[in-house]
Amino acid sequence: MKLSDYVVGYFADRGIDHFFGYQGTMIAHFVDSIHFNKKVQNHICYNEQGAAFAAVGYAKASGRCALAYATSGPGAANLISGIADAYYDSTPVIFITGQLNTYEYTGIDGIRQNGFQEMDVINTVKGITKYCTKVCSPEDIREAVEKAYYMAIEGRPGPCLIDLPMNIQRESIDPKRLKGFSYEKPEVDVQDASEAAEKILRSLEESNAPVFIIGNGIKKESLQHEKLLEFARKRRIPVVTSMHGRQLMTYSDEINMGHIGGGYGHRYANIIVYKKADLVVSFGCSLCTRQTAMKPELFAKDASIIRMDLDPHELMRKIHQNENSYLCNCNNAIDYIHEKEGKSFSGWLNKCNIIKNKLADFDSSCPERYPNHFIEAISDFVPEDSAICSDVGQHQVWTSQSFKIKGRQRLLFSGGHGAMGFSLPAAIGAHYALGSRSFVIAGDGSFQMNIQELQWVFREKIPVTIIVMNNHALGLIKQQQNDIFENRHTGSSVEGGYTTPDFVAIAEAYGIKAFRVYTPEEIRNILKEKHEGPLFIEVSLDDDSSAVPKTYFGEEMYNQKPYIPVELMEEILKI
DSSP, X not given: OBHHHHHHHHHXXXXXXXXXXXXXXXXXXXXXXXXXXXXXXXXXXXXXXXXXXHHHHHHHHHSSOEEEEEOXXXXXXXXXXXXXXXXXXXXXXXXXXXXXXXXXXXXXXXXXXXXXXXXXXXXXHGGGOSEXXXXXXGGGHHHHHHHHHXXXXXXXXXXXXXXXXXXXXXXXXXXXXXXXXXXXXXXXOOOOHHHXXXXXXXXXXXXXXXXEEEOTTSXXXXXXXXXXXXXXXXXXXXXXXXXXXXXXXXXXXXXXXXXXXXXXXXXXXXXXXXXXXXXXXXXXXXOOHXXXXXXXXGTXXXXXXXXXXXXXXXHHSOSSTTOEEXXXXXXXXXXXXTTOOOOOOHHHHHHHHHHHHHHHHXXXXXXXXXXXXXXXXXXXXXXXXXXXXXXXXXXXXXXXXXXXXXXXOEEEOOOSSOOTTOHHHXXXXXXXXXXXXXXXXXXHHHHGGGGGGHHHHHHXXXXXXXXXXXXXXXXXXXXXXXXXXXXXXXXTSTTTTOOOOOHHHHHHHTTOEEEEESSHHHHHXXXXXXXXXXXXEEEEOOTTOOOOSBOOTTSOTTSOBSOOOHHHHHHHHHO
16 A cells, blocks of 8 residues: 555544645645545645644644644744644644655765755754654654554653655555564653552641642543542642643632642632642642742742652652652542542631632732633633633733633643644634634734634634734733833834734635624623624723733742732731
């Protein structure tokens, strides 16, 4: 059989039924093979970065492995931001790139380029993939695809890339005669999860104010988070999340204490963990400085810390020198503790809810939080089976703080990579993963990064609601410039050389129904109506809109601006 037919068929047989990519000379045989495989739907982007983020959105929404492809050279280069996003956020995606014919290589050491659109893809992406290889002999293809799929989903998931020269794609092979992939278990000292579980159970009996932190290491589709939350509800233990883990808890859950964040986390989450807890148990959360602030030794400094992670390198990033770290699968530890009886913390949970309500009321009353009210309004009309894809910027903060998650909703971010342009293509992929209407929340800056994918939305009549929060500025950068550059808004505002287009006119030019709104009530009126196909809404905001509360440079993470009154802070610290 033709080699490219085999590659497409191999991944299709493993349930990867949507391929995202862009045609090109050196990937043409692979794309032609997609055409003949009836198990696969082919989705064409308008920039390869769109294909990469669509595959990432598909995988993040479903938990299943996804696939994106591109031609050689500039096509492969355009995938890189999506590859990095998948790597840092532990997302299983297979990337296939076309490459120069093997017989065109000169064999000259040090030559800059062997032929037109040739690029050393493997060395370019080696640092942001779990596995990458260029297949230079048809005899190696079976091992390559089997290893790529295995590595993408094994352990801590992540992206893998196969670089396929054009002449290799068109070779004839008999897969049964080819060498397959044989896995050798890595030499990593993985502790028994029961050891971590026993430590958690013993520590809970000694604790008066425990808090669970859950992060992206716990996947929603595995349903293990439900076992953990069931245990926490039974024991009355408050739970906070990372921003990336926000989707793991519904807004109305009484044990939900928001998400931590050294900059823009929920004020009440930061205070409860940072100042009130005496035990912090982290399930699959990296506890990087975005979560702990710049001085991690001060994070929950009066609490004992128990951490579990699959990645030994994450555990090398110490929070406390005397913390208890376990290299293990959090899911196995959850299974172990799930049915165990023990001490209840009703009084402590009641205190946490008092703190939460007081601080939520304070923040809701701040005039700077006006944009958050749009997010609250939007969340009232998002179906329970939808994915909400946020881009990067102030709107991401507003979304993480104020979107009221319910049911099976997925709230997806470009987490570690923080890539502007993520939301629209990710929402396309999420729609194909879940089969439901997806939602985009973007800023005027981030949306322009992949605005061309509106044509994809129109062409395939994708049911996606796109909301652009337009404050005519790169808001987070502008806030930073206010703090440390004496209000010099170079490159971030109109006076600094940054401008925005008429988004409604652009959406309409792409054939998409579009509206502009100025108040939360207006967006409610639009969203409560039934809409078929794509919908675009531009939210017009004040140029000086901001994201608060915010931890300012040098402050401890619980003490955020706008500062709460001294008497209220004293009252909360005494609770």
